Amino acid sequence: MSAKTFKYVSYNWDEAKAAELAGDEVGLLVYRSNLLGADLRLTNYGGGNTSCKAPANDPLTGQTVEVMWVKGSGGDLGTMQRNGLAALYVERLHNLRNVYRGLEHEDEMVELFNHCIYDLASKAPSIDTPLHGFLPFRHIDHLHPDAAIAIAAAKDGERITRELFGGAVGWVGWQRPGFDLGLQMLECLEENARKGIILRGIMLGSHGLFSWGDTAYESYVNTLEIIETCAEYLAENEGKSRPVFGGAKTPELSAQERHGKAAALAPVLRGLCSSRQKMIGHFSDDERVLQFINSNDLDKLAPLGTSCPDHFLRTKIAPLVLDPAKTENRDYLETAFSAYRTGYQEYYESCRRPNSPAMRDPNPVVILVPGVGMFTFAKDKTTARLAAEYYANAINVMRGAEAVSEYTALPRQEAFDIEYWLLEEAKLQRMPKPKALNGRVALVTGSAGGIGKAIARKFAEEGACVVLNDLNAERLEEAKTEFLKAFGKDAVATTLLNVTDAASIDVAMQATVLAFGGVDIVVNNAGISISQPLAEHTEENWDKLYDILVKGQFLVSQAGVKVMRKQGFGGDIVNIVSKNAVVAGPNNAGYGSAKAAQAHLTRLLAAELGPDLIRVNTVNPDAVIAGSNIWSGGWAEGRAKAYGITVEELPAYYAKRTLLNEIILPEDIANACFAFVGGLLNKSTGNALNVDGGVAMGFYR
Numbered sequence: 001m002s003a004k005t006f007k008y009v010s011y012n013w014d015e016a017k018a019a020e021l022a023g024d025e026v027g028l029l030v031y032r033s034n035l036l037g038a039d040l041r042l043t044n045y046g047g048g049n050t051s052c053k054a055p056a057n058d059p060l061t062g063q064t065v066e067v068m069w070v071k072g073s074g075g076d077l078g079t080m081q082r083n084g085l086a087a088l089y090v091e092r093l094h095n096l097r098n099v100y101r102g103l104e105h106e107d108e109m110v111e112l113f114n115h116c117i118y119d120l121a122s123k124a125p126s127i128d129t130p131l132h133g134f135l136p137f138r139h140i141d142h143l144h145p146d147a148a149i150a151i152a153a154a155k156d157g158e159r160i161t162r163e164l165f166g167g168a169v170g171w172v173g174w175q176r177p178g179f180d181l182g183l184q185m186l187e188c189l190e191e192n193a194r195k196g197i198i199l200r201g202i203m204l205g206s207h208g209l210f211s212w213g214d215t216a217y218e219s220y221v222n223t224l225e226i227i228e229t230c231a232e233y234l235a236e237n238e239g240k241s242r243p244v245f246g247g248a249k250t251p252e253l254s255a256q257e258r259h260g261k262a263a264a265l266a267p268v269l270r271g272l273c274s275s276r277q278k279m280i281g282h283f284s285d286d287e288r289v290l291q292f293i294n295s296n297d298l299d300k301l302a303p304l305g306t307s308c309p310d311h312f313l314r315t316k317i318a319p320l321v322l323d324p325a326k327t328e329n330r331d332y333l334e335t336a337f338s339a340y341r342t343g344y345q346e347y348y349e350s351c352r353r354p355n356s357p358a359m360r361d362p363n364p365v366v367i368l369v370p371g372v373g374m375f376t377f378a379k380d381k382t383t384a385r386l387a388a389e390y391y392a393n394a395i396n397v398m399r400g401a402e403a404v405s406e407y408t409a410l411p412r413q414e415a416f417d418i419e420y421w422l423l424e425e426a427k428l429q430r431m432p433k434p435k436a437l438n439g440r441v442a443l444v445t446g447s448a449g450g451i452g453k454a455i456a457r458k459f460a461e462e463g464a465c466v467v468l469n470d471l472n473a474e475r476l477e478e479a480k481t482e483f484l485k486a487f488g489k490d491a492v493a494t495t496l497l498n499v500t501d502a503a504s505i506d507v508a509m510q511a512t513v514l515a516f517g518g519v520d521i522v523v524n525n526a527g528i529s530i531s532q533p534l535a536e537h538t539e540e541n542w543d544k545l546y547d548i549l550v551k552g553q554f555l556v557s558q559a560g561v562k563v564m565r566k567q568g569f570g571g572d573i574v575n576i577v578s579k580n581a582v583v584a585g586p587n588n589a590g591y592g593s594a595k596a597a598q599a600h601l602t603r604l605l606a607a608e609l610g611p612d613l614i615r616v617n618t619v620n621p622d623a624v625i626a627g628s629n630i631w632s633g634g635w636a637e638g639r640a641k642a643y644g645i646t647v648e649e650l651p652a653y654y655a656k657r658t659l660l661n662e663i664i665l666p667e668d669i670a671n672a673c674f675a676f677v678g679g680l681l682n683k684s685t686g687n688a689l690n691v692d693g694g695v696a697m698g699f700y701r
C-alpha cells in the first residue's frame, strides 16, 4: 500500500528509517507510535497507546521470556521515546487472572501491574495495560481517532462496524478501561475465532479502536486502513439525508466582528469561571467549531455531553451554551453560570460513591457562544488549549455519528466514575505545586527593552502568561524568539504596542484577552530618556517625554483597569518610575518632572482603585545600564565623558555612589516587581520601592 491510497489519514512509513531499526522491535514500536501520534486525525493529544511483545532475556533466570513493551501512564504517542514505555513479563500479567476478584476490585489490579515489571527503568504501567496484555498479538495499536469514535458512539455503532468491515472488526460495548475490559476483549476475539472469524481489530463502544499486526509495519497499515475506511464512510454519508448538524441557525459574523465580541466578553467569562481558582482562557473560532455552534442541532447535542473518556476528562461532562443576544447582560450571565454550577453539583451528588473524592470546581470548562466562538478555561494555558482541542474532537465525533446514525453520549454514572476515579484523583494529587504567578496574565509595556524584558522573564519563570509588546518591532521579534524557546508557545503572546496611541492599546488589549482571557498585572515600563539643560530643552522633546511616560501610563492603565473590572477579582498595576522622580538634578526638567508625574499617578490611581482591589505601586530604578536602549543611545557616552571615565566603567562608577556599592541589574528591578505582585505584599498599594543600591537623597519621607 502506498501513500496515495490514503485520503483521510497520512501514511508516513519510511522504509529506510524502518530498515535501520530492523530487528529492534522496541525501536520499531517507538517509531510507529511517533508516526501515529503525529497525525491528530489518528489520535487526540495524549490519547491512545501502543505495544509490542517480543522475547527477551530474563536477568533472574537467564532464560528467554516474553516481554510486553507498552506506552506507560501519561505522555503522548507523538513524542514518546523508549523511556515512555513500561515493560512487563507477559506470563505474570496473564497469571493475574488467578487473583482478579471482579469489577468491584478493579483498582487493586493497577498496583499488581507493578509486580509484573520486567525493566526497572519502566514508566508506571497505565490502566490500559491489560487491554494489550491479553491479546495474543505482537504489535497492537489502541487509538482514539475521531472517525472511529464517531462510529463507536453512534446508536447503531455495532451494526455499522460489522457491515463496514464484514465482521472482521469486533465490538465490545462500553466498559471503562481496566482488567475486565481486557478480559472482554479476549473473549470477543475467542468467540469470533470459534465462529471461524479472524479479527483484525476491535471497536470499543463510546471509546476507540484496537487494531494489530504481526510486525510493526503490518500493525501500522492495518490501523490506517481501518481508520481510513471509517472516515470514508462518514464522508460518504455526511449531508446525505440532512444537512450537517441540521444546517445553520445563527448567521456567520466576520472574523473581525467575532473577535471584537469575544474580546469584550472574555474577561467577564474569565471572572465567572474563576469563582474558585484563577483561570486562564483560550478562544477558538475555526470553521469546525463555528459550524457546530451556529447549527440547529447545537441545543440538542451540546447538553448530551461528550463521549470518549479523554474528551470529557478534559472538557467536563457538557459545555455551557450562552445566548449570544444576552451576553452583555451581567444578570443573565451570572444566572447561567450559577445554573451550570448547580447542575454540576447535582450530577456530583447523584452519582457520587461512598469513597468518591470531594467535588471539584463546578465551573464550566467549555463555553459556547453561537456566532462568536468557543471559550475554554483552565488553570493554565496548555490545559485550556487542550480542552479546546478535545472539544473539537468531540464535535468531530458528534458530526460523524449524526451523519450515519444518532450520536449517543456515555451514561452519566459512567462518566462520573471515570471523572472521579480514584486513580485519576491520585494523578491530580501528584501534580506539582503551582508557582506564585500560575493562572495570572501579565502585560509589561516596552518588554522588548532591557528592564521590561527582565520583568516579563521573571513573571514567566514564576508561572505567569506574559504578553510581550513594544514599539520596536525588531527588538520585539528577538524577545519573542527568546521567550518561545525558554517558555513555550502557551506562556507567551506578542503584540505591537505604542503606549501613546489609544487605538494601538485597544488592539494590544484585544490580543491579550483573546490569547489568555484577560489580564491581571499591568506593568507600565515603556519609556525613553532625554536630558537637556532648560535653555536647550525643546518643546518637542518635552511633549515626547510626557506623551510616552505620563500619557502612556495613563492610557495603558485605563485600558487594563477596564479589563480587570470586568473580571471583578482585582489586579496589579506596577509603574516603573525612577529615582529622578524623587531626586532633583540639573538638565532633567522634562524627564524628571514626567517621572514625578508618573509617581503621583501611581498614588492617584491607588486612591481610586482600592474598592476594585486593584493595587497600584511604583518601582524606582536607578542606573540600570545592562541591556538598556536608553543608555546605549549616546547617553552613556555623554555621562562617561562628563565623569572622565569609559562607558565600561560606568556601572562601577554609579555603584560607588550608592550606599551598598552595588551595580543595579534589570533582574533587580524584575525582582522588585515580583515582590509587589507575588502575593506577599497584597496589602500594599500606593507604595514605592527604590531599587538603586541605596541613594540617601532618594529616601522617602
Ligand SMILES: NC(=O)c1ccc[n+]([C@@H]2O[C@H](COP(=O)([O-])OP(=O)(O)OC[C@H]3O[C@@H](n4cnc5c(N)ncnc54)[C@H](O)[C@@H]3O)[C@@H](O)[C@H]2O)c1
Binding pocket: 445, 446, 447, 448, 449, 450, 451, 452, 469, 470, 471, 472, 475, 497, 498, 499, 500, 524, 525, 526, 527, 528, 529, 548, 552, 576, 577, 578, 579, 620, 621, 622, 623, 624, 625, 627, 628, 629, 630, 631
Ligand atoms: N535604565 C535605567 O537606568 C532606568 C532608570 C530609571 C528608570 N528607568 C525606566 O525604566 C523603563 C525601561 O527602561 P530601559 O532602561 O529598560 O530602556 P529600554 O530602552 O531598553 O526599554 C524601553 C522600551 O520601551 C519601548 N518604547 C519606547 N517608546 C514606546 C512607546 N511609545 N510604546 C511602546 N514602547 C515604547 C522601547 O522600544 C524599548 O524597547 C523606562 O520607563 C525608564 O524610564 C530606567
Ligand SMILES: [Zn+2]
Binding pocket: 048, 142, 143, 144, 207, 208
Ligand atoms: Zn483509550
